[in-house]
Amino acid sequence: MISTSFQSLDDVLKEFDLTMGLEVHAQVDTKTKVWCFCPISVGQAYExxxxxxxxxxxxGTLPVLNEEVLNKAIRLGLALEGKIAPKINFDRKNYFYPDLPKGYQITQFKNPIVFDAKMEWDHTDSKKIIRIERIQIEEDTGKSTHHQDYSLLNYNRCGTPLLEIITAPDFHHPDDAVVYLKKLHAILKHLHICRGNLQDGNFRCDVNVSLSPKGATKLGTRCEVKNLNSFKNVEKSIIYESIRQANLLKSRGKVLQETRLFNMQEGKTYLLRTKSDADDYRYFPEPDLPSIFIASSKVKDILSQLPELPDQIKNRLQSDYGLNHYDASLISQSFDIVHYFEECVRNSSDPKNYAKKIANWILTELFRFLNEYNKEINDSPVRPKELVELISILESGKISHKQAKEVFAEMFDLKKSPSEIIASKGFEQTSDEGELKSILEKLILNHPKELEGIKSGNARMVGFFIGQVMKQTGGKANAQLATELLKKLIDQQ
Ligand SMILES: [Zn+2]
Structure with a gap:
């Protein structure tokens, strides 16, 4: 029995250092498989x-490398500031499993296409840097489905191209693992390397988790949790695994090296097999595929076609639109948000002046509603054009900030245009100078004491007059305009 002295990740982190390395398998978005001309099956294809x-x-059959897979691997390597190997090889990883008809998987062991890449991001005052040790090209296996007394095999997925992206053990908290995975996922999608459909298994993650006593230099024995297909499951499985290992170390003094699976429903990991080391797979150079020399002109070519990357976008948002670092970081975290923001800016009459206001609306109101309704920005019922229309109306002084927020909520709910909602709610502010002036003149006449108050420096009395104006206009007066008019009238006295 496992003792339950550790209940939470915080408990564990008080006594242990948590260390993790991540391996992501990203399915390369190609028309055909990696060694043959079979199409990639999508959706519900016949088995x-x-x-x-x-x-x-x-x-007697021979594999031939699909060049598109190689090009996309190089593209990813360059985007992650990695080195591209001048010469690559493929290797055989030998093991038996019914979903692997060849009895071995072709992968890259000795000379992967990319090495020494990295991913970095701002973290409070410092920079988080995750070393990506290697990116290798490999093939996927088939799929087995197990039933009560029989199993079915579907080989459609055999030979589907994968990129395996392997980090150094540089993670020490599940939050960092999630940030890294989201950034990697966004880059893969943005560069059209991988479709990134998590539910279809396009982007799967294995996490190696180990604990060592606080401050120890030697890493503890690790367990690998395989095939996690959502960011939430990665986080949950790391927390579960940390607590499980901490309790094992406490009660038995050691953890066994294992490969485990995460059960989503129960939120627990289960033993799949005791871990095999690299030696057990008897890797050897793939005799059916020659070494490939990567021409530097090819690498230069791919580099020249690389689109703008998240960090470059962040800098551009600051220099072109005057956004602060914090807002620019939040917007550049996803390309979809960047597209939405820039679409708004394009729709505005005065981009320089509106950019900051647009960013504010996206990061506060829009994000709040998207979260609440569990929607992605691409599915937002409020489209960029309408958001800009609302901001313009607010800026013109027709409605107050508070009213604008109410209008936004209805735009989100009812998918109506801001002007329609403003008209139906009777929100238009009174900006009629003549009307406001005559109200104020009467108020000044009838409230000499309060007027004296303002003259002797009691700023609170301004609020009294504006409050009265609001009362008389049913809350529709443009408060800013009324305040300006009040000042003018007092100065004229
Ligand atoms: Zn085939």
Whole structure:
């Protein structure tokens, strides 16, 4: 029995250092498989329909590398500031499993296409830097489905190209793992390397978790949790695994090296197999694929076609639109948010002046509603054009800030235009100078004591007059304009 002396991650972190390395398998978005011309099956394809002699491992067949996979691997390597190997090899990883008809997987062991890459982001006062040790090209396996007394095999997925992205053990908190995965996911999608559909298994993550006594230099024994397909599950499985290992270390003094699976429903990890080391797979150079020399002109070519990356966008948002560092970081965290923001700016009449206001509305009201309704920005019922229309109306002084927020809430709920909602709510502010002036003149005449108050420096009395104006206009007066008019009238006396 596992003792339950540790209940939470905070408990664990008081006594242990948590260390993690992440391995992501991203399915490369190509038309055909990595070694043959079988199409990649998407959605509900017939079982074993997209299979040929090569991807099902018939004797005498030979694999040929799909160049698009190589190009996309280089593209990712460059985006992550990695080094591109001048010469690459493929290796065989030997193991038996029914979903692997060849009896081995072709992967990269000795000379992967990318090495020494990195991912960094701002974290409070410092920079978080995660070293990405290598990115390798490999093939996916088939799929087994297990039933009560039989199992079914579908080889459609055999030979689907994958990029495996392997970090150094640089993570010490689940929050950092989630930030890294979200950033990597956004880059893969933005660069059209991977479709990134988590539910379809396009982007799967393995986490190696280990604990060591606080301050120890030697890392503890690690357990690998495999095939996590959501950011939330990554976080939950790390927390569960940390607590499980801490309790094992406390009660038995050691953790066994294992490969484990995360059960979503129960929020627990379960033993899949005791871990095999690299030696057990008897890696050897793939004899059917030659070494490939990567021309520097090819790398330069791919580099020249690389689009703007998140950090570059963040700098541009600051220099072009005058956003502060914090707002620019939040907007550049996802390309969808950047597109939404820039679409708003394009729709505004005075981009320089509006950019900051647009950013504020996106980061406060829009984000609040998206969160509440569990929607992504691309599905926002309030489109950029309408948000800018609302901001323009607010800036013109027709409605107050408080009213603008109410209008926004209805825009989100009812998908109506801001002017429609303002008209139906009777929100228009009175900016009629003549009307406001005559109200104020009467108020000044009838309230000499309060007027004296203002003259002798009692600023609170300004509030009294504006309050009265609001009362008489049913709350529709433009308060800013009324205040200006009041000042003018007093100065004229
Ligand atoms: Zn095939």
């Amino acid at each position: 074993n329909h997209y299979v040929c002699e090569i991807c099902s491992g018939h004797p």
